[in-house]
Amino acid sequence: MLAYRHAFHAGNHADVLKHTMLGMVLRYMNQKDKPYRLVDTHAGAGGYSLEGRYAQKKGEFEQGIGRLWERDDLPEAVANYVDAVRSFNPGGALEQYPGSPAFAQMLLREQDQARFYELHPTDYRILEAYLGKTKHMQVMNADGFEGLKSQVPPSTRRALVLMDPSYEGTADYGKVIASLRDALTRFAEGVYMVWYPQVQKVEAAQLPRRLEALAPKGWLHARLTVQEPDSQGFGLAGSGVFILNPPYTLHDELLTVLPYLVDVLGQYDEAEYLLEQRAS
Incomplete structure (x- = not known):
C-alpha cells in the first residue's frame, strides 16, 4: 500500500466524480450553522503537480479535469x-x-474540524507542511481505518467521513466494510462517503451490495463508467461513490450532473452512469 502515489492519477475521471460529489455534500452540510467534523481516512498529499513526471506519465488528468477546463456549459x-x-x-x-x-479547506468553515490521515511518508510530509498548522485541522501519519475509531462520534454530533483507499490489492475492500461497521456502531447518524474503483475484481463488484447491508438510514450509490478495460480486461473503467446517510437533495442534483459527465468524459459509445438510492 505504501507504494501507491495518487499523483499518477490526480485529476482523472475518478477524481472528477469524487471531488464533485464531495463538494456537493460539504455545501449541503454548511447549510446548518452547527459545526461538523470531516474525517479523511486516506488523505494523500493535498495537492499535485500536473506538470510533474508522475502526472505526465499517463496524462490521466487530460481525460478528466482537462475535458472540463474550458467548457462554459x-x-x-x-x-x-x-x-x-x-x-x-x-x-x-x-x-x-x-x-x-x-477541496475541504476551501469549503470548511471556521467552526468546523478536519482530521486527515495519510500513511505514505512523503505524502504525509507534504500534507503536514500544507495544512498541519491550520486551525481546527489535524494531519496524522497513521492508518485511517484505525484512526477513525477515535474520531466518531465527534462532540459536535455531526460528521462526514471520506474513505477512499488505494484498493491496490484486495485487503482494502474488507477493511472498508469492517471500519464502517465499527464506525456505525459508534455513530450511526454520521454521513459516510466511500469511493471505489470500477475494475475487474470480484471485490469491487461486490462492494456496493455489501455497503447496502450496512446502511441504517438509507444510502445513495452513483457510478460513472467512461472507458473500456484494455485487451486483458484491466484498467479503470470508471468509479463509484457510495454514501450512507446521504443528503436528501443529492439524488436530484446528480440527475443533472451524471448525464453531463457521461457526455463530456465518456471515451466510448457505451459510457454510462448508474444512480440508485434507498431512502430512510
Whole structure:
C-alpha cells in the first residue's frame, strides 16, 4: 500500500466524480450553522503537480479535469468543482490539482474540524507542511481505518467521513466494510462517503451490495463508467461513490450532473452512469 502515489492519477475521471460529489455534500452540510467534523481516512498529499513526471506519465488528468477546463456549459455542481480547481491555479493555466484536503479547506468553515490521515511518508510530509498548522485541522501519519475509531462520534454530533483507499490489492475492500461497521456502531447518524474503483475484481463488484447491508438510514450509490478495460480486461473503467446517510437533495442534483459527465468524459459509445438510492 505504501507504494501507491495518487499523483499518477490526480485529476482523472475518478477524481472528477469524487471531488464533485464531495463538494456537493460539504455545501449541503454548511447549510446548518452547527459545526461538523470531516474525517479523511486516506488523505494523500493535498495537492499535485500536473506538470510533474508522475502526472505526465499517463496524462490521466487530460481525460478528466482537462475535458472540463474550458467548457462554459457546466452544471452548477460541476462549475463549483472546476472553480475550486481554478482557485488552486491562480495563474490561470491548469498546472496543479487539489486533493481532497484542499477541496475541504476551501469549503470548511471556521467552526468546523478536519482530521486527515495519510500513511505514505512523503505524502504525509507534504500534507503536514500544507495544512498541519491550520486551525481546527489535524494531519496524522497513521492508518485511517484505525484512526477513525477515535474520531466518531465527534462532540459536535455531526460528521462526514471520506474513505477512499488505494484498493491496490484486495485487503482494502474488507477493511472498508469492517471500519464502517465499527464506525456505525459508534455513530450511526454520521454521513459516510466511500469511493471505489470500477475494475475487474470480484471485490469491487461486490462492494456496493455489501455497503447496502450496512446502511441504517438509507444510502445513495452513483457510478460513472467512461472507458473500456484494455485487451486483458484491466484498467479503470470508471468509479463509484457510495454514501450512507446521504443528503436528501443529492439524488436530484446528480440527475443533472451524471448525464453531463457521461457526455463530456465518456471515451466510448457505451459510457454510462448508474444512480440508485434507498431512502430512510
